Amino acid sequence: MKINKAYKFRLYPNRKQEELINKTIGSSRFIYNYILRRKTNEEIVKKIIESHDIIVSENLQVNKMIEKENKSLRKLIINSTMSDIIRRIKYKCDWENKEYYQVDRYYASSQICSRCGKIKKDMKDINKREYECDNCGLKMDRDLNASINIMTEGLFKEYRYE
Ligand SMILES: [Zn+2]
Numbered sequence: 001m002k003i004n005k006a007y008k009f010r011l012y013p014n015r016k017q018e019e020l021i022n023k024t025i026g027s028s029r030f031i032y033n034y035i036l037r038r039k040t041n042e043e044i045v046k047k048i049i050e051s052h053d054i055i056v057s058e059n060l061q062v063n064k065m066i067e068k069e070n071k072s073l074r075k076l077i078i079n080s081t082m083s084d085i086i087r088r089i090k091y092k093c094d095w096e097n098k099e100y101y102q103v104d105r106y107y108a109s110s111q112i113c114s115r116c117g118k119i120k121k122d123m124k125d126i127n128k129r130e131y132e133c134d135n136c137g138l139k140m141d142r143d144l145n146a147s148i149n150i151m152t153e154g155l156f157k158e159y160r161y162e
Pocket residue numbers: 113114115116117118133134135136137138
């Protein structure tokens with residue numbers, strides 16, 4: 001006969017012990033997330049490299065600037081994730097003979113209309129998720145519009161003299 005037994009405990013730690021427990025759990029969680037992130041970055045990069053021969057990204061120094069201005073943990077994590085992804089992409093592009101370009105850090109990728117080229121200043125507000133052009137009427141997801149601009153700019157920079 002199989003008997004399933006369960007025991008329940010309740011801990012009553014004092015303040016110091018409670019602090020210590022939280023620290024231990026907190027750091028375990030941090031390491032767990034860190035490893036999870038590394039694994040995901042690897043997968044993201046693998047997918048990007050597999051399905052593209054030319055890759056263009058924004059210059060990383062943008063992130064360094066943000067880092068100096070705002071040191072909130074969330075932003076630091078996003079930045080370090082982005083740096084890690086870009087570092088891996090560079091490395092893999094070298095390795096697999098694919099092309100990787102970066103666009104200038106002052107290039108206003110999110111403000112330019114990817115169809116007609118008009119600049120829309122109020123796109124600086126990051127909460128605006130959709131790009132809507134006053135000139136040609138283009139309606140597009142903010143990030144998609146910026147991506148197209150980055151790609152165009154990167155290719156233009158590399159091939160303009162040929
Ligand atoms: Zn337009």
